[in-house]
Amino acid sequence: SQTIHQWPATLVQPVGSPLSLECTVEGTSNPNLYWYRQAAGRGLQLLFYSVGIGQISSEVPQNLSASRPQDRQFILSSKKLLLSDSGFYLCAWKEYGGAPSSYNEQFFGPGTRLTVL
């Protein structure tokens, strides 16, 4: 069966510090991968998605970046965190095939709760 892991579960970082959040998926090959952010009182916002190794699409301009160095590994990074980067970061995957909006269910990881002080 497929599983998705995210770490760390919680993180408190000072403004201006770097960030690296990792997501890995097991039990599937060549999945589509996604990074979302959920700020307090707001809906999930798609940040990045990837349909293959080294292929990253950015949805919103920001000081975050994403990389996919391996098939089932997706990393979210920042060189300098802002206060506005605080939120609940969720990684998700779906079966390979089609655009990110296609019918297949997306499965979410447990998330990382980031607080920038």
Added chain:
Amino acid sequence: RKEVEQDPGPFNVPEGATVAFNCTYSNSASQSFFWYRQDCRKEPKLLMSVYSSGNEDGRFTAQLNRASQYISLLIRDSKLSDSATYLCVVTNTDKLIFGTGTRLQVFP
């Protein structure tokens, strides 16, 4: 206007009650529709997809009205365990758009 709008609630209902949530979307070209459930401080999980003809899964019934661009979720015989936030999700050409969610609290 938000792409997906939901009443944030909370909806406070007693056990056994029937409760309905609505969601409206702005993009008439949206192709697929879902309801996700999110427990407090947890990740969202798919509750059910929404089909054009409407669909039912146990106590849950989803309806889609393309002409009016709204989606509904009906929960019958509410359980304490139904307490959660229900997210309406709509797709357009290349991404999922999430509503901010409707919070449901079922009390004994």
